[in-house]
Amino acid sequence: MLSVAARAGPLAPYLSAAAHAVPGPLKPLVPQVEKLLLDPKGPVLCRESLSGRAPRGGLVATASLNAPASIRYIHNDVTVPDFSDYRRPDVLDKTKSSQESSDARKGFSYFLTATTCVASAYAAKNVVTQFVSSMSASADVLALSKIEIKLSEIPEGKNMAFKWRGKPLFVRHRTQKEINQEAEVPLTELRDPQHDLDRVKKPEWVILVGVCTHLGCVPIANAGDFGGYYCPCHGSHYDASGRIRKGPAPANLEVPYYEFVSDDLLIVG
């Protein structure tokens, strides 16, 4: 129907298919009431009788059992709304080619997209960082994992035990005699060959975890055949460098990570 109306050209305003009076540019509603072209023969609304109500032939109204009856009108009286409030300034002038401003308009759109992406990337990075950093140890845990030891309180030739991470920690102030004695031990004699100087940072200080490598007893200092440590549980003998010399233990006493902050202060952990 629309195509027929379009083709009718100047006659189009008169050719609208309407059963009811519709105000239009050429047909005001109030002044004169037009005589509606109705086919009085068919009082029952059906396909045939409705086709007679239209000014022209053809189907302008449908009625079916499962859909409400409707009559379609040609809305030639509807004005196209003014969308200029919603248009970009570049395309307000309809006589100008929109192609010239295409890049500028796309630039704005993509700039908005890029800005959003940058903001989301920033937010996502912060969220991920927060969750990942929550898995690392907190400051109080890190602080508990270290122990400070004043070296001046340990006289020469003495061994002191501290508690560090739930384990005994031995700090031994060796005499020069012990240092020389351990340095001269040939590596071939050892079960777990390790030179004395590889186990210490300063030769006079030996720092060891006081857990026997056999079954985890705490060795006794300054005892045993080699003048170092002796494990009373199963009789492992360690020397003054903490190396296993005799007995069932398979490995040397463990050396933890430590550093000398100053001449007097040792930090283990």
Next chain:
Amino acid sequence: MPLRARLYSVFFRRTSTFALTIVLGALVFERVFDQGADAFYERLNHGKLWKHIKHKYETQEE
């Protein structure tokens, strides 16, 4: 050529440069935004933060 059109043709036209622009923009933005926010916070709370009043409580060790 207006600025927006140049922006489009240089940075946004190809997907590769668009992605690169976003990544570099995120790096720059993060730095500027974080430091700016910190500076703003410190200016609002000037004299209340520990690092502003720390010298009052520190005893000089010889």
